Amino acid sequence: MxxxxxxxxxxxxxxxxxxGPLPLPPARGLAVLACMDARIDVYRVLGLKEGExxxxxxxxxxxxxxxxxxxxxxxxxxxxxEIILIHHTDCGxxxxxxxxxxxxIQEDTGVKPSWAAEAFSDLDTDVRQSIARxxxxxxxPHTDSVRGFVFDVATGKLNEVV
Amino acid sequence: MxxxxxxxxxxxxxxxxxxGPLPLPPARGLAVLACMDARIDVYRVLGLKEGExxxxxxxxxxxxxxxxxxxxxxxxxxxxxEIILIHHTDCGxxxxxxxxxxxxIQEDTGVKPSWAAEAFSDLDTDVRQSIARxxxxxxxPHTDSVRGFVFDVATGKLNEVV
Numbered sequence: 001m002x003x004x005x006x007x008x009x010x011x012x013x014x015x016x017x018x019x020g021p022l023p024l025p026p027a028r029g030l031a032v033l034a035c036m037d038a039r040i041d042v043y044r045v046l047g048l049k050e051g052e053x054x055x056x057x058x059x060x061x062x063x064x065x066x067x068x069x070x071x072x073x074x075x076x077x078x079x080x081x082e083i084i085l086i087h088h089t090d091c092g093x094x095x096x097x098x099x100x101x102x103x104x105i106q107e108d109t110g111v112k113p114s115w116a117a118e119a120f121s122d123l124d125t126d127v128r129q130s131i132a133r134x135x136x137x138x139x140x141p142h143t144d145s146v147r148g149f150v151f152d153v154a155t156g157k158l159n160e161v162v
Numbered sequence: 163m164x165x166x167x168x169x170x171x172x173x174x175x176x177x178x179x180x181x182g183p184l185p186l187p188p189a190r191g192l193a194v195l196a197c198m199d200a201r202i203d204v205y206r207v208l209g210l211k212e213g214e215x216x217x218x219x220x221x222x223x224x225x226x227x228x229x230x231x232x233x234x235x236x237x238x239x240x241x242x243x244e245i246i247l248i249h250h251t252d253c254g255x256x257x258x259x260x261x262x263x264x265x266x267i268q269e270d271t272g273v274k275p276s277w278a279a280e281a282f283s284d285l286d287t288d289v290r291q292s293i294a295r296x297x298x299x300x301x302x303p304h305t306d307s308v309r310g311f312v313f314d315v316a317t318g319k320l321n322e323v324v
Binding site: 002003004007008009010011012013014015017018020021022024025026027028029030031036037038039040041043044045046047048050051052053054055056057058059064065066067068069070072073074076077078082084090092093095096101104105108109110111113115116117118138139141145147153154155156157158 | 164165166169170172173174175176177179180182183184186187188189190191192193198199200201202203205206207208209210212213214215216217218219220221226227228229230231232234235236238239240244246252254255257258263266267270271272273275277278279280300301303307309315316317318319320
């Protein structure tokens with residue numbers, strides 16, 4: 001049995017205890033952008049309930065064109081106004097460089113990606129970079145509350161980057 | 163008090179009960195790509211525990227360049243081999259068109275986004291489109307188990323798209 005099949009059995013149990021549909025717009029007017037890291041259960045880390053916040057995630061929790069797309073849709077069509085950014089300690093993005101990763105793909109497949117891998121060498125600096133990219137986008141109307149944090153995978157604590 | 167400040171109090175409670183660091187690579191060798199919709203608590207929907215699966219999310223749960231980047235990092239550097247895609251009923255992406263959304267941004271800001279908004283008109287068709295984009299990427303080595311689902315926000319059930 002694949003992992004996917006096993007998780008579908010979990011879903012059957014989830015559905016059995018499920019209570020009705022919630023409204024589409026996030027009830028707390030919030031969008032969270034976090035790293036895809038398996039150890040960050042965003043709803044539990046922030047004490048969020050279903051229906052309260054958009055959750056956007058990718059490798060590193062970085063801001064590229066696609067996160068601007070998601071945040072623009074979140075704010076312009078679904079009414080969110082606050083943004084929380086979450087990077088974390090022991091992140092895989094600290095362990096390689098764009099050049100080396102792309103060279104390894106080129107060696108393996110013969111094709112070099114045209115995109116940046118978005119590796120970084122300092123967590124706080126990259127959180128600030130993500131905030132700067134959001135504040136510099138013409139497409140994100142609400143940037144008064146864009147706050148960035150580093151999640152400590154050893155303690156479960158969010159430490160704010162200032 | 164902002165929503166963000168309130169959630170930071172939740173995080174203090176989470177950290178107080180937190181039990182030690184887990185390994186970086188996802189224990190179940192899985193990456194989930196889901197819509198950012200607030201109602202989809204991916205860990206609960208799939209019965210995932212912390213540390214088990216990468217979770218990638220964006221508006222629609224679509225596959226653009228940035229999801230290929232995240233999946234390439236997930237598989238090539240952190241050992242995942244299975245992919246689960248999750249779209250859902252009552253999705254905001256069904257309620258607008260790229261042309262209208264981009265025209266409204268242009269009208270509001272004077273600048274038209276160079277990116278696609280990735281709106282879609284049929285859930286099953288777009289899940290298949292996402293699977294096709296992954297299988298057609300030269301950068302994703304493991305595509306034997308790429309399965310797509312529509313999460314029903316009224317029942318909590320994942321229905322597989324075939």
